[in-house]
Amino acid sequence: MVIDGIDVREDGASGDRIAELLVRSADGDQNAFAELYDAMSSRVFGLICRVLVDRAQSEEVLQEVFLEVWQSAAKFAPKKGQGRSWILTIAHRRAVDRVRSAQASTDRDVRAGFRDMDVAHDGVAEEVELKIEGRRVTGALAALPEAQREALTLAYFGGYSQSEIAALVGAPLGTIKTRMRDGLSRLRLELGVTT
Incomplete structure (x- = not known):
């Protein structure tokens, strides 16, 4: 099957099966969307x-x-990238938005004086430190060029190997290794980490 000039085969051997399912979902095919959900939900979760x-x-x-995938599947452009990456990018954005929303709510409560400032358990302090560190890392990731951010996000949040990332984004393995190395170096600089 050819979608937007790209060969997408049913067996997934050559082409992007997820892209095909996205295109069919954009046309309102509920069976394709169900298959897409089955194929991607565990990785997204x-x-x-x-x-x-x-x-x-x-x-x-x-x-x-x-x-969001169901509602905006028509926005997916197979020529611009892999379907799997497109969905994982949406998932990462949504997750980061939720973290930012929760932190903004906490910040508002603290400013308004609604939070109990008595820390009764060290676990609470640890959780706060983890959230603050998470925000710092998210901010540092946002400062990276898109290609480096995508490679690092797929590796560390998506659990993909460098070879899998190369296949997903359609780039040579050496390019992915370079993007990850350079991205990690820039992250260290952004976070003030010295080795």
């Missing part, structure tokens, strides 16, 4: 869980991601 940690919130965000 894993990515979201790594960002949010909280399982209940991760489940909510998973639903939001696939609702």
Whole structure:
């Protein structure tokens, strides 16, 4: 099958099966969307869980991601990238948005004096430190060039190997290794980490 000039085969051996399912979903094919969900939901959920940690919130965000995928599947352009990467990018954005929203809510409550400032358990302090560090890392990632950010996001949040990333984004393995190395170097600089 050819979609937008790209060969997308049913067996997934050559082409992008996820892209085909996205295109069919954009045409309102509910069976294609169900297949897309089955193929991607566990990987998307894993990515979201790594960002949010909280399982209940991760489940909510998973639903939001696939609702957005269904509603905006027509915006996917097979010529511009892999379907899997497109969905994982939506998932990562949604998860980061949820973290930012939760932090903004906490910040508002603190400014308004509604939070109990008595820290009764060290676990709370640890959780706050992790959230602050997570925000710093998210901010540092946002400062990276798109290609480096995509490679690092797919590796660390998506769980993909360098070879898998190369196949997903359609770039040579050496290019992916370079993007990741350069991206990690820039992250260290952004975060003020010295080795």
